[in-house]
Amino acid sequence: MAITFYDLCGRDAKRFSPYGWRTRMALAHKGLDYDLELVKFTEKDKLAFSGQKLVPVIVDGDRTVNDSWAIAEYLEDSYPDRPSLFGSPEGRGMAKAINGFVNTTIQPLLAPLIIADILEHVDPADLGYFDESRRQRFGRPLAEVQADRDAKVDGFRKSLEPYRIVVKDRAFVGGDGPTYADYVLFGTLQWARCTSAYGLVTADDPIHSWFERLLDLHDGLGRSEPAA
Amino acid sequence: MAITFYDLCGRDAKRFSPYGWRTRMALAHKGLDYDLELVKFTEKDKLAFSGQKLVPVIVDGDRTVNDSWAIAEYLEDSYPDRPSLFGSPEGRGMAKAINGFVNTTIQPLLAPLIIADILEHVDPADLGYFDESRRQRFGRPLAEVQADRDAKVDGFRKSLEPYRIVVKDRAFVGGDGPTYADYVLFGTLQWARCTSAYGLVTADDPIHSWFERLLDLHDGLGRSEPAA
Numbered sequence: 001m002a003i004t005f006y007d008l009c010g011r012d013a014k015r016f017s018p019y020g021w022r023t024r025m026a027l028a029h030k031g032l033d034y035d036l037e038l039v040k041f042t043e044k045d046k047l048a049f050s051g052q053k054l055v056p057v058i059v060d061g062d063r064t065v066n067d068s069w070a071i072a073e074y075l076e077d078s079y080p081d082r083p084s085l086f087g088s089p090e091g092r093g094m095a096k097a098i099n100g101f102v103n104t105t106i107q108p109l110l111a112p113l114i115i116a117d118i119l120e121h122v123d124p125a126d127l128g129y130f131d132e133s134r135r136q137r138f139g140r141p142l143a144e145v146q147a148d149r150d151a152k153v154d155g156f157r158k159s160l161e162p163y164r165i166v167v168k169d170r171a172f173v174g175g176d177g178p179t180y181a182d183y184v185l186f187g188t189l190q191w192a193r194c195t196s197a198y199g200l201v202t203a204d205d206p207i208h209s210w211f212e213r214l215l216d217l218h219d220g221l222g223r224s225e226p227a228a
Numbered sequence: 229m230a231i232t233f234y235d236l237c238g239r240d241a242k243r244f245s246p247y248g249w250r251t252r253m254a255l256a257h258k259g260l261d262y263d264l265e266l267v268k269f270t271e272k273d274k275l276a277f278s279g280q281k282l283v284p285v286i287v288d289g290d291r292t293v294n295d296s297w298a299i300a301e302y303l304e305d306s307y308p309d310r311p312s313l314f315g316s317p318e319g320r321g322m323a324k325a326i327n328g329f330v331n332t333t334i335q336p337l338l339a340p341l342i343i344a345d346i347l348e349h350v351d352p353a354d355l356g357y358f359d360e361s362r363r364q365r366f367g368r369p370l371a372e373v374q375a376d377r378d379a380k381v382d383g384f385r386k387s388l389e390p391y392r393i394v395v396k397d398r399a400f401v402g403g404d405g406p407t408y409a410d411y412v413l414f415g416t417l418q419w420a421r422c423t424s425a426y427g428l429v430t431a432d433d434p435i436h437s438w439f440e441r442l443l444d445l446h447d448g449l450g451r452s453e454p455a456a
Contacts, residue, residue: 092403096394166325166328
């Protein structure tokens with residue numbers, strides 16, 4: 001019985017959720033097929049069966065799992081014969097900590113740099129909801145939040161240092177092959193790539209080359225989503 | 229031929245370097261004996277042979293290695309038959325990223341909370357150097373830096389969240405046994421435990437129970453250094 005994957009979509013079915021991308025890469029890593037259900041910001045009633053309102057959600061037989069990290073653990077446990085997402089039991093806990101660090105340190109520094117650009121890629125039906133909810137979160141109009149990004153981008157770039165020191169001398173965080181620790185930051189940067197043309201990372205940054213490698217993985221899955 | 233381990237010491241040979249503790253735990257994890265050379269802040273000439281001025285440094289036969297992360301990798305590669313510090317090749321890269329995250333996010337939030345307390349534990353010969361160099365780093369007197377710590381401690385506690393979500397339902401970051409990913413944050417918190425009585429972590433915080441487990445490891449090695 002196939003998996004059903006509920007992912008966020010924007011205008012023209014564009015998919016840019018950072019958490020959705022983590023799950024999308026994890027499913028590809030495991031080589032799992034799925035039926036896709038696209039959900040707009042204002043269609044969260046489609047997720048009511050999951051008991052909460054956030055994508056990603058997967059349904060696998062009689063199991064419903066939400067939260068990208070919980071989905072990664074579920075896939076690892078349910079499909080142990082497929083390529084491992086964590087490499088080892090030790091890697092699972094470490095990847096969870098890295099997932100937490102990216103969510104709490106890198107992603108909050110990225111959001112203000114692209115938040116107004118994202119508006120261009122939100123489905124017209126969601127525009128009012130998105131603009132108002134994010135305006136409340138940031139406490140001012142999104143164009144204003146983003147206006148001084150040239151002054152803030154260095155702080156964002158510095159926040160990537162823990163990944164940079166790792167991937168400057170190996171292909172992926174875990175070594176020769178990708179693991180979920182790669183997909184975590186990949187999802188965050190892919191969110192930006194799909195919604196904003198702003199130059200977040202310089203071409204000579206090891207993060208840039210690493211991200212290009214991630215875009216190539218799984219038959220160019222990441223690259224298949226057009227850049228903004 | 230035994231390893232020589234150069235570690236920082238303060239008043240009464242107290243050892244509180246966060247990086248020194250990472251190396252000390254790594255050496256214990258590998259079950260390696262060593263000769264100890266204590267180095268005060270103003271005795272950095274003792275390290276001249278290593279081509280730089282910072283502890284920890286180890287000398288193993290004809291190899292000299294400085295920087296706690298480089299030492300961890302050296303020990304893992306040179307003593308592959310001893311218990312692994314990383315659990316797997318994937319875990320090595322992930323632990324390196326975690327080492328980077330702790331250094332750049334948690335440690336800078338901790339330093340201002342304890343920096344004046346540390347003065348009490350610095351060797352009298354080092355006091356002038358320590359006070360002046362740290363005053364320059366923080367841009368004001370250390371007592372002043374520390375004065376508003378009650379307002380800042382919540383930010384520090386929040387920064388521990390990536391570890392907290394992992395150790396709230398497992399004994400160590402990597403699962404049942406400790407890895408270098410544990411020793412990284414342990415070193416940082418042990419630095420505080422040895423130099424300050426300030427209540428950084430509440431008793432009901434999963435980080436507290438995890439830290440107690442770390443203090444018990446390797447025959448109570450961490451606990452053998454008196455708390456401030």
